Amino acid sequence: MLWLLLLLPLQALGAAEKTLGVPPDLISKYVPSKSNTWTCLDGSKEIPWDYVNDDACDCADGSDEPGTGACPNQPFYCKNEGHVGSFLPSSRVKDGLCEPNCCDGSDERPGVCKNVCQEVGQVYRKKVEEENKIRKTGSKIRSTYIAYAHKEKKRLEGVIETSAAEIAIQEKEVVRLRDIAERSESLSAAALELKQQSPLYISLITHSNALKSLQREHKKYLQREKELGNILDALRTGYNPNYQDMAVLEAVRGWEEIAGLPHINDVGKDSVSEEEAGIEEDTASEVAETKEEVDDEMWTAEELDKDLDDLLNTDYVTLLLEHDEYVQSVPEGSVLFDIASYLPDSIAPQYEEFKDTLVSWLVNLGIIKGETPSSTDTSRSRQALTDAENRLNKIKKEKEDAENDLKEIFNIHGYGLEGQWKKLDGTCLRTEVGDYTYEVCLFGEAKQIPNKGGSTFSLGKFASWNPSPDVKPGDDTYYGKQIYNRGTRCWNGPERNVVLLLSCGTENTLNSVVELEKCEYQFTGTTPALCRPLDNSEGKNGQYANAGKDEL
């Protein structure tokens, strides 16, 4: 019996040796069968259990030697208890070297490497803790960036809406001014002013102003009536009849009468329903409409609502000019201007020519007043038109810019799907290295400014996020790199360009600049825009799953 107890640690040691180098997710597969055999992980072969980790490669997939390095290209898993597990390629197992990422020394024969996982783990945990602290603060700032993008989106939508309305107004204004400018070939602005003194025009403007004021007041009262209706509706449906408050009851009854509603206490009784009340209401408004239709000179409520604006937007100056033309076109019976109709067709053209010459002489001699406007008046109206056109183009441009900006805010290749980069558009980061101050204005331009005078070189303008085809747009590696290119050409060399490497930090900073190749610069910096919240798995340090895999 005693000898059995003595054997136990040896057996346990044996079991530990069999699973040496096996990652946790495969441990359950490394157990012997009842007949003390084992099947290779790819199922290709059954071998004696003793052959596992016996330093001789038996399985085609190498799975029988997870811990000896006997099979090539096998992953060796270091448990690294007290730290984080990691993988090594089998070529580094039992090579006599202590691998830094196998701090428990399990890749070498016992006694070769010291187990330093406690110390390494402690340093590592401290580093992770610090990084997490930065991430926590950074992600809070990041969320304010996201909120900013949403606010910016709303603002831009507002700009688009307002400028669309302004464009509509301005387009009419341009048409109006163009019309005036064209007319000014035959009518000066001074003459227009004179025409505007006409009692008919003045009265028309007074009528229009009165109508506009009435419309404004009418709208106010309609709104007030609506609000009062809502208050009374609430009173009607919400009052407590048990209080027997006569003033309330009177108010409710009065409202029901005006609004054509059944008494609230009768609703549901004797088949009187709100729907029926609705019908009554419709009928009442129909009656009102029919009454309005009878008076066909008058406008209906609907016409007042829909067409009054158009009427009030009439261009009265154009109307005045049209009226003037109309009045002038009425034949006045002047002999001089009627003569042509009495002449034979063959001499009519010569007569017209003679008449034009005579009229222009008389105008030039100041004997009669010509219809031609003064050049100042014409240029003034032309200028007004140009100004209006310029203003229209400006608003159109504003709208276009806002539309383009809006497209970029939540664009994965622009300011990010969450809009987290929008806030940083135009933020300039600077650092001094050697004889230069380097500056990068995010999404703008990078510059090299000499500290002791001389010309500033452009190091390029923002071109893209990480352009590598292996990087998935939108993930942290994508946003961890910005490319600035087409800077000032280097003497006998390429155009200057910058690769800006960014990582999570609580501040937007430019930390280092190196000129890797002539005129090719690498900047590094930090930004809260890259700090994802701690509960977000992307970018979070995984445990053994991530650790050291790239070592393979």
Ligand code: MAN
């Ligand atoms: C300037 C700077 C340097 C660059 C040389 C190339 O001195 O832009 O960074 O290497 O030009 O001639």
